[in-house]
Amino acid sequence: MDxxxxxxxxxxxxxxxxxxxxxxxxxxxxxxxxxxxxWKTLRISDRVFLxxxxxxxxxxxxxxEPKARELAINNMxxxxxxxxxxxxxxxAKQMKELFDLLNFGLSRGxxxxxxxxxxxxxxxxxxxxxxxxxxxxxxxxxxxxNGINKLLCATWFGQAASWQQVGYPGPLYPEAxxxxxxxx
Amino acid sequence: xxxxxxxxxxxxxxxxxxxDAGKLDKNITVEADVIIIGTGAGxxxxxxxxxxxxxxVVMIEEGGLYTSDDFNMDEMEAYGxxxxxxxxxATKDGAISIFQxxxxxxxxxxxxxxxxxxxxxxxxxxxxxxxxxxxxxxxxAPYFEQxxxxxxxxxxxxxxxxxxxxxxxxxxxxxxxWAVIPRNVSGCWDLGYCGVGCPTNAKQSxxxxxxxxxxxxxAQLFYRCSAxxxxxxxxxxxxxxxxxxxxxxxTPTGVKINFKAPHIVLSGGAINNPGLLLRSDAxxxxxxxxxxxxxxxxxxxxxxMDETTNPFYGAPQSIYSDHFQxxxxxxxxxxxxxxxxxxxxxxxxxxxxxxxxxxxxxDLPQLQSTIALMRDGFHEDSVGGTVELDHGGKxxxxxxxxxxxxxxxxxxxxxxxxxxxxxxxxxxxxxxxxANFSNNxxxxxxxxxxxxxxxxxxxxxxxxxxxxxxxxxxxxxxxVNSQGRFHNADxxxxxxxxxxxxSIGANPQLSIYALALKQASAxxxxxxx
Numbered sequence: 001m002d003x004x005x006x007x008x009x010x011x012x013x014x015x016x017x018x019x020x021x022x023x024x025x026x027x028x029x030x031x032x033x034x035x036x037x038x039w040k041t042l043r044i045s046d047r048v049f050l051x052x053x054x055x056x057x058x059x060x061x062x063x064x065e066p067k068a069r070e071l072a073i074n075n076m077x078x079x080x081x082x083x084x085x086x087x088x089x090x091x092a093k094q095m096k097e098l099f100d101l102l103n104f105g106l107s108r109g110x111x112x113x114x115x116x117x118x119x120x121x122x123x124x125x126x127x128x129x130x131x132x133x134x135x136x137x138x139x140x141x142x143x144x145x146n147g148i149n150k151l152l153c154a155t156w157f158g159q160a161a162s163w164q165q166v167g168y169p170g171p172l173y174p175e176a177x178x179x180x181x182x183x184x
Numbered sequence: 185x186x187x188x189x190x191x192x193x194x195x196x197x198x199x200x201x202x203x204d205a206g207k208l209d210k211n212i213t214v215e216a217d218v219i220i221i222g223t224g225a226g227x228x229x230x231x232x233x234x235x236x237x238x239x240x241v242v243m244i245e246e247g248g249l250y251t252s253d254d255f256n257m258d259e260m261e262a263y264g265x266x267x268x269x270x271x272x273x274a275t276k277d278g279a280i281s282i283f284q285x286x287x288x289x290x291x292x293x294x295x296x297x298x299x300x301x302x303x304x305x306x307x308x309x310x311x312x313x314x315x316x317x318x319x320x321x322x323x324x325a326p327y328f329e330q331x332x333x334x335x336x337x338x339x340x341x342x343x344x345x346x347x348x349x350x351x352x353x354x355x356x357x358x359x360x361x362w363a364v365i366p367r368n369v370s371g372c373w374d375l376g377y378c379g380v381g382c383p384t385n386a387k388q389s390x391x392x393x394x395x396x397x398x399x400x401x402x403a404q405l406f407y408r409c410s411a412x413x414x415x416x417x418x419x420x421x422x423x424x425x426x427x428x429x430x431x432x433x434x435t436p437t438g439v440k441i442n443f444k445a446p447h448i449v450l451s452g453g454a455i456n457n458p459g460l461l462l463r464s465d466a467x468x469x470x471x472x473x474x475x476x477x478x479x480x481x482x483x484x485x486x487x488x489m490d491e492t493t494n495p496f497y498g499a500p501q502s503i504y505s506d507h508f509q510x511x512x513x514x515x516x517x518x519x520x521x522x523x524x525x526x527x528x529x530x531x532x533x534x535x536x537x538x539x540x541x542x543x544x545x546x547d548l549p550q551l552q553s554t555i556a557l558m559r560d561g562f563h564e565d566s567v568g569g570t571v572e573l574d575h576g577g578k579x580x581x582x583x584x585x586x587x588x589x590x591x592x593x594x595x596x597x598x599x600x601x602x603x604x605x606x607x608x609x610x611x612x613x614x615x616x617x618x619a620n621f622s623n624n625x626x627x628x629x630x631x632x633x634x635x636x637x638x639x640x641x642x643x644x645x646x647x648x649x650x651x652x653x654x655x656x657x658x659x660x661x662x663x664v665n666s667q668g669r670f671h672n673a674d675x676x677x678x679x680x681x682x683x684x685x686x687s688i689g690a691n692p693q694l695s696i697y698a699l700a701l702k703q704a705s706a707x708x709x710x711x712x713x
Contacts, residue, residue: 056537056538057537057538057541058537058538058541058542059537059538059539059542060538060539060542060543061541061542061545079260082264083260083263083264083270083272085270085432085434086263086264086265086269086270086272086433086434087269087270087272088269088270088434088578089434089576090574090576090578091269091272127538130537130538134537134617135617139277139279139638139639139640142617142638142640142641143277143278143279143640146278146535146640147278149535149536149537150272150532153528153531153532153534153541154259154260154263154528154531154532155260156531157527157528157530157531157545158258158259158260158527158528162527163527165542165545165546166527166530166545166546166548166549167546167548167549168496168526168527168548168549171256171257171258171375171377172257172373172375172376172377172497173373173375174257176187177187177256177257177383177384178256178257178383179187179189179252179253179254179256180253180254180256
C-alpha cells in the first residue's frame with residue numbers, strides 16, 4: 001500500500017473512528033471495566049486483542065516454545081494491566097476508549113482493516129494493521145500505535161526472560177542490592 | 185543485607201514523624217508554622233532551611249515513600265511507582281513523553297544526577313527580559329556553592345562509560361567543545377540505575393539529604409497525600425485541602441486532611457503547581473498561571489557502534505557539550521548529552537515493531553544514543569506551553585512545537601549524526617517514524633532533511649519541567665515576585681522550578697536547589713522578622 005492509499009484510507013478511518021467509537025460506547029458494546037479479581041483495567045476482549053497483537057509487535061522476540069510463550073504473554077498482560085492502572089484514571093480511560101474502538105467490529109474493521117475477531121486474525125492482517133497505524137498520515141493513529149507499541153515493548157523488555165536475546169546481563173550486583181523480589 | 189537503608193534506619197532510631205495518609209481512618213486537621221507541598225528539589229531544600237530555623241514544618245507528598253530497599257534496578261517497577269502517571273505522562277496531544285518523578289524526594293529520586301549551575305546567560309536574560317531581581321550570577325554564586333557542598337556535587341572523577349565517551353570522542357573529532365558533568369553523588373558505585381532509584385544511597389537526592397534533615401529537626405511528613413485545593417481568602421491562603429490516597433497510590437480513600445499554617449510553600453513542580461492553583465480558582469487577574477511552561481524538548485539519535493557500549497551500565501551522564509547552546513546565529517540552542525539505555529527505555533525510544541525492532545534491540549550492547557535538549561523560552565517563537573485542567577481536574581500541558589523549534593530539532597539531528605559518525609558509528613538513525621539506519625553521514629543527512637516535521641512521528645520527550653508560575657516584578661507578566669511570593673496572596677510562596685521564566689539551558693536540579701536555598705532563607709527572615 002502506498003502513501004496515497006494510506007491517505008485515502010486515513011480520511012475514511014478518521015470519520016469511522018469517531019462514529020464507531022461513539023456507537024460502540026452508546027450501544028452497550030463497550031464491556032465495563034473489571035471491578036474485582038486479578039484484573040484492574042484489562043477486560044477479556046482487551047486481553048484477547050493484546051494476546052493476538054503481542055507476537056506480531058514483538059516478532060522474533062517472544063519465545064517459540066508454546067509454554068514459554070504463553071507464560072511470557074501472560075506476564076505481559078499482568079504488567080500491562082498494572083501499567084495502565086498506573087497511568088492514572090484519565091489516561092486509563094483513554095486506553096479503554098482505544099480498546100473499545102479495537103474491539104467493536106465496525107470500528108475495528110474500518111480503522112485496522114481486520115474484519116475478523118482478533119483471535120482469528122492472521123499474522124499478516126495484524127502486521128498490516130500495525131504498519132497502517134504507524135505509517136498513517138493521521139496523527140491519531142500514530143499516537144495510538146505509539147501507545148500500544150510502548151506498552152508491549154515495556155512489558156516484554158521489562159521481563160528478565162527477554163534480556164538474553166538483547167545482550168543485557170541484568171542489574172549489577174543483584175545479590176547485594178536487590179532486597180526484595182521484583183514485581184515482574 | 186549489604187546496603188543499610190539509611191532512611192528506614194534513621195526513621196526508627198530518630199523517631200521521625202511520618203504518616204501514610206492512606207492509612208488514616210478519619211478526617212483530620214494538621215497545624216504548623218509552614219506547610220510545604222511537595223518534597224522534590226524545591227520542597228526538600230525549603231524544608232531543610234525552614235526546619236533548621238526552628239519552625240514547625242509539615243511536608244506533604246502525593247507520591248509514595250520508597251527507600252533504598254525498594255530500589256531493585258527494575259525498570260517496570262520503578263516506572264510504575266516512582267514516576268508521574270506511570271512514566272507515561274505526556275503533553276495534551278500525547279506527542280511528547282514527560283518523565284517526572286512522583287515520590288518522597290520528587291524527581292530527584294529518579295534523575296540522572298547531572299548538576300549544573302544556572303548558566304550566566306540564562307540568569308542575565310531573566311534580569312533583562314523578565315524583570316527578575318536578585319538573580320545575577322554574582323548574587324547566585326554563594327547559593328550554588330553552598331548547595332554543591334551540601335549535596336556533594338563534583339565533576340565525575342571516574343572515566344565516562346562508553347556511551348558518554350562516544351559523545352566526547354565525537355566532539356573531539358569535530359573540534360566541538362565538551363566537558364565533564366558535575367554529579368550529586370557520594371560513594372557512587374557507577375552502576376547506571378539512577379533513573380530507577382539509587383539502590384546504594386549514593387545519589388544525594390532529597391530522599392537521603394534534606395528530607396531526613398527536616399525530619400530530624402522535627403518536621404512531619406505526610407505521603408500519599410494529594411493537595412486538592414488551596415482555600416483562598418482576601419490576599420491569603422487559609423488552608424490546604426488534601427485527599428488521602430490508598431496503597432495503590434492512585435485511589436482516594438475518602439479521607440480528607442486539612443492543613444493550616446500562617447505560611448504555605450508550594451513546591452509541587454511545573455505542571456502540578458499550576459494545576460493546583462487552577463483547581464483552587466487562585467486569583468489570577470492577568471491570566472498568567474500555567475503560561476510559559478518550558479520542557480527542554482529532547483530528540484534523539486541512535487548509533488550502532490563497532491565496540492561494546494553496554495549503554496545500560498555506568499554513570500548515565502558524565503559528558504556534555506554546549507557547543508551549540510549559546511552561539512546559535514538565531515537558531516534554537518541545545519545541549520548534547522546521552523541517556524542510559526536499559527532495555528525498557530531503549531525499546532520505548534526506538535519506536536519500531538517486528539523484526540526491525542528486534543534486530544535493533546539485539547544490538548543493544550553496541551548501541552549509543554545521543555540526545556539534544558532544546559533551550560526553549562528564549563525566543564518570540566518559543567514561549568513554552570500552557571497548563572490547563574482536563575474535565576477531571578487533572579493538569580495537562582498543551583505544548584505547541586513551532587517552526588522555529590522544528591528547525592532547531594532538525595539542526596540537532598544533523599549535529600548528532602555528525603557527532604556519532606565522527607566517533608566511529610557504523611550507522612545512525614534519527615528517532616523518527618520515517619527514518620532508517622544510514623551507513624554514512626551523507627545519506628543520513630539527506631534522510632534528516634526529508635523527515636516530515638510532524639508530531640507523533642518524531643520521537644520527542646522531556647525530563648525537565650520548568651515554568652508555569654513565572655517569577656518577575658511585573659504582575660502582568662508573572663505569577664510570583666522575585667522572592668517567590670504569589671502576587672495575589674501574601675502568605676503563599678512558590679519555591680521550585682515552576683518559577684523559572686525560561687528553561688535553564690542545563691539539567692535544572694541545581695538551579696532549583698540554589699533558588700530554594702535563596703528563597704527559603706529569605707522567607708525565614710520574613711517570618712522571624
